[in-house]
Amino acid sequence: MNQKIVAEFVKYARRQEEELGRFPKTLVFAMNDLEHVSHADRLVNILREQFGRGSDFVAKITGKSDRPLQLFRRFRNRLEPGIAVT
Template sequence: MITEDEIRAVLTTYKNNWQRRLPGRADLPKTLVFAAGDDHAEEVLKPVKEVFGRGDEFAKKITYRSRANGDDPDSLINDLRNSPRLRVAVTVDMIATGTDVKPLECVIFLRSVKSPVLVEQMKGRRPAPSTRTT
């Protein structure tokens, strides 16, 4: 998904429907959005903040280029894990493999992924849903 209208449509749908999956929750679940590249991540971050009406503490871009903007990617990942204010991270490959973020509950793909193995690794950034027996 590249166009701003498509990005905004996905984010608006998510915003309007996440509570159906997680009723009774006040805060947006920790969410990881996979973008196609660093420039695309920038294009995604802006509408995330606009659609949800929240600022920099709510959503961050976490990529290898984050240092160029004065941010430490490792600190941002730590904030995603631990800060109650940071709810959405937009990334490309940095959190795709080898970095677990246990509080993650939602993963949104706004990029093409041709490798089934990589898709599984990317989905694996969040824990599998628990299975309850009643």
């Protein structure tokens, strides 16, 4: 299910990028970030695979992240990451 949803999002985001001339910053909300069954980790991996733009393009920013506020500032102010999974 996650892969189908991400595949549709990829189509939409690429159209938006063509129209706007830049990638639309996107927050993706995961159900959890639990050890061994992290929905956030699965989404990050699927998004990285689908977009194929390297590991910096999709970032996981959760309460378990090292310096989450700094990561959100980077997300907000720089071109990459384009997608934050939270």
